[in-house]
Amino acid sequence: MDQQLVSATFPAAATSVSAARRYVRRVLTDWGMEVVADDAVLATSELATNAVTYAGTSFDVCCRVDDGKVHVEVRDHHPTRRIAMPGLESSSGRGLPSTARLADSWGVTYDRLAKSVWFRLPASAADGEADVQAESLPLAESGAPPALRLGSGHQWSARDAADDPFDRAVETVRDVLSADGAVVLLAERDGTLGIGASVGLGPDVRPRGLRVADLGAQAQRGVPWVLTDVPAGSAAHPMASILGARSLAAAPLWAQGKMAGVVVALSTSPDRFTQSDGERLGRIADEMALSLERARVGELERSWRGWLSFVAEASDLLAGTLDQERTMALVAQLVVPRLASWCAVYTVDEAGRSRPAYTWHLDETRIDPLRSLLQHADPVPPVDVPGPWSGFGSVPESVRQEAGSLVTDLAYSFPLIARGRRIGMIIIGRPKQDRFLRGVIDLAEELSRRAALAIDNARLYSAQTTMSTALQRSLLPPAVPQIPGLEVAVVYEPAGERSEVGGDFYDVFACVPDEHGRPRWRFAIGDVCGTGPEAAAVTGLARHALRILAAEGMSVPDVMERLNRLILAEGPRARLLTLLHGEIAPLAGGGVRLTLVSAGHPPALVLHPDGLVVEAVTAQPLLGVFDDVAFDVDTVELQRGQVLLGVTDGVTERRASGRLLGDDEGLERLLGTCTGLSAGAVAARVQRAVRDFGPEPSGDDVALIALRVS
Secondary structure, eight states: OEEEEEEEEEOSSHHHHHHHHHHHHHHHHHTTOHHHHHHHHHHHHHHHHHIIIIIOSOEEEEEEEETTEEEEEEEESOTTOOOOOOOTTOSSOOHHHHHHHHSSEEEEEEOSSOEEEEEEEEOOOOHHHHHHHHHTSOOOOTTSOTTOOOOOSOOOOTTTSOSOHHHHHHHHHHHHHTOSEEEEEEEOTTSBEEEEEEESOOTTOOOTTOBGGGGOHHHHHTOOEEEOOOOTTOTTOHHHHHHTOSEEEEEEEEETTEEEEEEEEEESSTTOOOHHHHHHHHHHHHHHHHHHHHHHHHHHHHHHHHHHHHHHHHHHHHHTOOOHHHHHHHHHHHHTTTTOSEEEEEEEOTTSOEEEEEEEESSGGGHHHHHHHHHTSOOOOOOSSOEEOOOOTTOOHHHHHHHGGGGGOEEEEEEEEETTEEEEEEEEEEOTTSOOOHHHHHHHHHHHHHHHHHHHHHHHHHHHHHHHHHHHHHTSOSOOOOBTTEEEEEEEEOSTTSOSOOSEEEEEEEEOOOTTOOOEEEEEEEEESSOSHHHHHHHHHHHHHHHHHHHTTOOHHHHHHHHHHHHHTTGGGOOOEEEEEEEEEEOTTSSEEEEEEEESOOOOEEEOTTSOEEEOOOOBOOBTSOSSOOOOOEEEEEOTTOEEEEEOHHHHTOEETTEETTGGGHHHHHHHTTTTOOHHHHHHHHHHHHHHHSSSOOSSOEEEEEEEEO
């Protein structure tokens, strides 16, 4: 049967590990079990460290004596994180093996909402001693609320106190004033009071809702005060009522001209303290105020360093992606579990309505209920400043039942404002018993500002990519026509991440028949200097001009001359253009005749069935440089099995370690290995060779066209 059971809750922070150690040591020392305290404290430290490092949530520590054994349990709120034992070669993660060596037994228990890691140690105390210790356990007196346990018969020694000025302060106050308990309450920036250290308080006592303004005028003047007989639950004395004391002595802690907090001696009995006790407490407060403020500043400095580290990490992660969905997921997972238990990122549609775009909860089994709850919640009003949010009032009962305790969670909303425009908001939540500290709100607000810019950048990038893809698609032919007796294969790969329109293009189309009514086709492969809208303008001009001029029956050289004049007429917007343009005419005995003009373009190559590769064209000036340029025609006849390959400089100038793919007739040798292949297989082999030539992605667009007589 349990002799006594006490528990305490600690936040997910590095300082909570030391608080958990002190808590277990004090409990066991109160029980007179100093023999096992060191081992229990060491094992508790390891489990608490694991909870902070791997679970990342607040955690509870429960300590009890049961059948002559000490049982300690550390319970975190991340049931999906599993416990792993390290190997002998591991340089970290030795906590569980250490616990296993110290304890008689240990284990892990999972449930739907939490994970508990526990261990047992022998109490090492005689039966008679255990009875005495049971009588001296800290029990609640009749006038105190059940959550407050004051009046321990065991006195603390300086040897047992941790080397923490907050702990030494409350130990000194309890000893000097013979109080049942003592507490240091520290003032937060928002005017609330939180426990800095305590002795004799039960684990469930938290000064939630207590503010500096509740201390009264004496505290504001820096004067100690004494309350001799406070009725239970008295609204006139909120501090005494919340702490469960019938009498108390208190003195403000002043440092550097401001009140940093208050030190309080407590008793569950009335009339325990006199005015002289208050004066003594005032002198103690004056002596400890500076050291307490120094320790507090040190803690704030460590928190500030952690704040800066978190913000820097978040900025790096948010800058690492331009995908809108991934950015919103990253924002939610940065918030959980560091700042809140759950997070929802809202976006604003074209009608100005907000809708949840991404939802995340530290317990993955609760994501779907949370998402359903948010979808049925009240519309999120547009806000420009952070503030509390409560929108679950109109949620249907069936959804509320499925969501369980989520409907009572505290929630806080933060606007997402980028470039002066509201693009959405972030809502974070946590269980109702855990209020949002001012520091958490400040950190979430800073994160929301950075997240807004990252989400907006991703949105703009996505819109630009969509527009560029659509524009690029419009500059390429919808389909390649079927040409009897000729296989045609094309490849086009834009460089980069498809956020800009490339300058390469190709086209294959039917033109007017010859004078005998026989069909003819034209093909082109070109490369406009540069990328972006200016290059796209020239690409569109060239592609459509080629089709229009061919439809008018103009020859290939005349088309090139007219296109050259059109580009020059663009003036400052003109871009240089290299172009291979040709006409395909079937031969009566089989095969095709190609009439070609190459204007500054990489030479077209012809592959013979025996593996011989030769150039098919002569070099001529590129377009957009000289006026009144006349172009000459090269004529090539392709027979069965022969292949003509035309490429842009994204193929020939593919770079790796200072070498180009086209160096030393590299493209010719590559084409020479393609004998017997279809046009599609030739194009695929060249494309693969370009990709494999260098370790880095290509920095230039790649286009190629292969014609093979079948």
